[in-house]
Amino acid sequence: MSIFKACDIRGIYGKELDELQAFEIGRAFGTFIDGKNAVVGGDARISTPLLKEKVIEGLLLSGCDVIDIGIVPTPTFYFAKTYLNIYGGVMVTASHNPSEYNGFKIAFGDLPVTEEDIKKMENLVKTKNFKQGRGKLIDRFVLNEYENYIQSFFTSINNSLKVVVDGGNGIAGPTAVNLFRRLNYEVETLFCEPDGTFPNREPNPAVEKNLEHLKRKVVEVNANFGVAFDGDGDRVAFVDENGKVIPSEKIIIIFAKYLFKKYGPGKIIYDHKCSTIVEKEIRKLGGEAVREKSGHAFIKRSFLQQNAVMAGEISGHYFFKELGGDDGIFSALLMGEIINTLGKKLSELANEIPNYYITPDIRIAYPYDKEKLFEMVKKEFSEYTIDTLDGVRVIFPNGWGLIRLSVTEPIITMRFEGDTPEDLIKIKELFKEKIPTLKKLI
Structure with missing residues (x-):
């Protein structure tokens, strides 16, 4: 590749x-x-x-x-x-x-x-x-000017809130810690010393196994929430006070709810791989949800051109109108503001959103012809609605399945969603049955 x-x-x-x-x-x-x-x-x-x-x-x-x-x-x-x-x-x-x-x-x-x-x-x-x-x-x-700029969007909190910042030994840790402390948070740190060998965890916070240290630390120190950054600080993952990772779809909805109250309903751009819960909840809030091809540049372009209130990807990129782009550190501080302003736990904010039944982002090396794979999926599922916005998405009456090429690695990514746990299992099994080359891989 x-x-x-x-x-x-x-x-x-x-x-x-x-x-x-x-x-x-x-x-x-x-x-x-x-x-x-x-x-x-x-x-x-x-x-x-x-x-x-x-x-x-x-x-x-x-x-x-x-x-x-x-x-x-x-x-x-x-x-x-x-x-x-x-x-x-x-x-x-x-x-x-x-x-x-x-x-x-x-x-x-x-x-x-x-x-x-x-x-x-x-x-x-x-x-x-x-x-x-x-x-x-x-x-x-310009780092000092940047910190002053980001701080200008927030006010110091009155409540006693404790956050665990997992820098992942990337570059964002020291800046995030500094800004949380300036805004009166009590901060516990994990791996906030930049080290390009990433000795403690891989720098991808979208993979839950990379958040095990953070999950334990949040519970151990009785923190209100935890945040984990990627290697360069434009992505973030969130852990609630119980040490549970909150899925990106729920984070998008939590942000949208708060921003709609602040600025009024508007457009939310969301990643093609997200659960349909995003569209359903944004509509309930009076907003418009626009599904876009996965990938930072695609999401950002749509976000800017459509003058959206915000945008989000399951990878942990969150884009905000105030900034004109994405920022993991700003996202982390905004979540702190939401918890402080609403007086609710992060788990409570997440539990207000209905549960949904979806697989993680399945990322696999596919050793066969990828174009043939896509053609086979279109042929085998021709009786259903096929969406080719990004890869091949098969839309069933009770869910969907997606296979696409990663834009950053030589792999394919897959995701499946069903209206019920049973529907999810059936959809995944149907893909394995109709596409034999996937049988041993998923």
Whole structure:
């Protein structure tokens, strides 16, 4: 699988991605934005400093003035691009991927990158038809301004609330801890020292096994809730006071309820993989739920173009109108505000939302022809409604099943939902029966 993905550039450092490629990607992006200025940041991975140095070198030789903001969370990078009025930007990060990965998140103009933009950059790297120039490098520390900006959306709490912050040894931990403490929370910390080897857990908070330490710690210290960040701080997972992980669908609904009361009902953009509970509950609240293709850039583009109140993915990305984008740290603070303002436990907020019957996001290496798989699903389930927004989604009278390609890894992802537990089992078994290659994999 190419390092040039649908929404960003990503691969295993030293095997799929190295310093020469970083330099050429810098040249390609500098050429792509025609030598306009660019902001560059990086996460705490071991390979980041070298890759960051080389991508900057490439940008400078393509005529871009580069503002280096150092090692910061990805939300700080997005903030810096707007705050400093910079046209383009490169964030050196592999986000939630394991420590051996690294990559580049690309930003320019007002909207997220498209698959076509990434393909154009890949072609520039191949042809090496780079723009020539000599830009200048400026160091600019913006983390303090970012923290002040995020704090400005909140007021100090009056109640005594305790939060456990699991930084996962990524870059977001220290900033999140600092902001919670500024707002008068009692904070317990887990793995908040940045360490690019991620020695305590993998940096993906959407996988429940990575939250075992947090679940135990919340109960042990009698905290009101816990938050866990990914490697670069744009994603977050939530654990209630009982040490139970709250599914992302319920988090989207909790946020939407609160924001609708604050600003009035509006549009909510949600991930194609989410349970139908999101659409049902948003409608009940008087809002409009818009289902979108999975992937950060797809969700963000729809969120911005439709002027939505917020957007959410099951991966833990939450986007807010106030920010014009996603931010795991802002999301964590907003949840604290909701718990404080409403005077309810996180478990109570979650329990107000009806239960639903859905599998986790099933992620598997599929060793056979993936296009043939999709064609087989369409053929075998032709009597039902087929949705091809993202992969193949089969819609039954009592649920649905989805198979799609991951935009970040060389795998397929699947999810199944039923109106009842029995319906869920039947739908999953039907897929195994009709698609023999899936039988041993799910």
